Amino acid sequence: AAGVIQSPRHLIKEKRETATLKCYPISRHDTVYWYQQGPGQDPQFLISFYEKMQSDKGSIPDRFSAQQFSDYHSELNMSSLELGDSALYFCASSSPTGELFFGEGSRLTVL
Amino acid sequence: QKEVEQDPGPLSVPEGAIVSLNCTYSNSAFQYFMWYRQYSRKGPELLMYTYSSGNKEDGRFTAQVDKSSKYISLFIRDSQPSDSATYLCAMRPYSGNTPLVFGKGTRLSVIA
Numbered sequence: 001a002a003g004v005i006q007s008p009r010h011l012i013k014e015k016r017e018t019a020t021l022k023c024y025p026i027s028r029h030d031t032v033y034w035y036q037q038g039p040g041q042d043p044q045f046l047i048s049f050y051e052k053m054q055s056d057k058g059s060i061p062d063r064f065s066a067q068q069f070s071d072y073h074s075e076l077n078m079s080s081l082e083l084g085d086s087a088l089y090f091c092a093s094s095s096p097t098g099e100l101f102f103g104e105g106s107r108l109t110v111l
Numbered sequence: 112q113k114e115v116e117q118d119p120g121p122l123s124v125p126e127g128a129i130v131s132l133n134c135t136y137s138n139s140a141f142q143y144f145m146w147y148r149q150y151s152r153k154g155p156e157l158l159m160y161t162y163s164s165g166n167k168e169d170g171r172f173t174a175q176v177d178k179s180s181k182y183i184s185l186f187i188r189d190s191q192p193s194d195s196a197t198y199l200c201a202m203r204p205y206s207g208n209t210p211l212v213f214g215k216g217t218r219l220s221v222i223a
Contacts, residue, residue: 004154031208042199042213043155050208058210090154098143098162100201100211102154 002026004103006091012109013081021076021106025093031055032074033100034066035090043090049074061085081110114138117200117214126223130187134200134214137181141202144176145211146185149197158198159185190221 005024013019025032031050035043036059045058049068060066063081068074078085088105095101117134124130132146143162147155159174161167167174175184183202187194197218201211 033210042215045210045212048208048210055208056210088152094208098203098207099157099160100145101157102147104154105152107152 004091004093004101006089006103006106008106009104010107010109012111014111015081015083017081017110018077018079019081019108020078021089021091021108023074023076023091023093023103025072025074025091026095026101029093029095029101030072031094032068032072033092033094034060034074034076035092035102037088037090037105039087046076078108081108083110086110113215114141114212115200115202115214118217119215121218121220123220123222124190126190126192126221128190128221130190130194130219130221132185132187132198132200132217132219134183134202135181136183136202138204138212139178139181140204141181141212142178142205143203144174144183145201146172146174147199147201148194149199149216151196155199192221192223195220 033048034046037043046060048055052068092100092102146159149155171188173186197216199216200214
């Protein structure tokens with residue numbers, strides 16, 4: 001079965017630019033989570049969506065926003081990028097029994 | 112104090128050794144526990160998922176939960192060089208759509 005799909009896998013942006021990451025959850029998973037992982041750090045929860053509504057909010061900067069669409073895919077929009085936003089961004093979706101499955105991540109480099 | 116504490120290692124063991132990885136937590140509301148394996152620059156891969164005290168076994172992996180002590184463990188038997196990765200514990204209060212809280216991860220190297 002297909003796993004969580006994220007795109008793009010890598011992107012390079014300059015300071016103050018905007019970036020959009022996409023996530024396609026596993027079929028029939030109703031909750032999508034976004035995490036940010038800095039080098040040598042554990043994943044930090046940003047935001048989640050359940051049935052297309054925002055469910056929980058973590059340490060997501062005001063410059064970031066996200067949404068989940070009718071086909072359950074989600075997008076993370078990041079504006080006014082800063083050097084400190086360089087990180088791996090993971091999307092995860094959860095099964096009806098509660099297990100979270102992660103995508104391979106999108107590596108953002110801000111120059 | 113972080114909600115979930117995990118020794119970051121690094122931990123280095125010879126091939127074939129039994130590996131013990133541990134996490135402690137402070138929030139008694141945590142009821143669901145997971146262990147993930149993460150290779151460098153890859154996404155976390157779910158290894159074990161458990162929600163009751165006691166042991167759960169899957170192949171070479173055994174997850175152990177002691178809710179009274181707020182302590183969870185992952186044991187890897189007959190460790191292989193391919194097990195070299197960072198192992199992250201994660202937990203949540205209930206199985207609904209709540210986010211996971213992660214430990215810092217333990218970096219494991221299995222030497223051939």
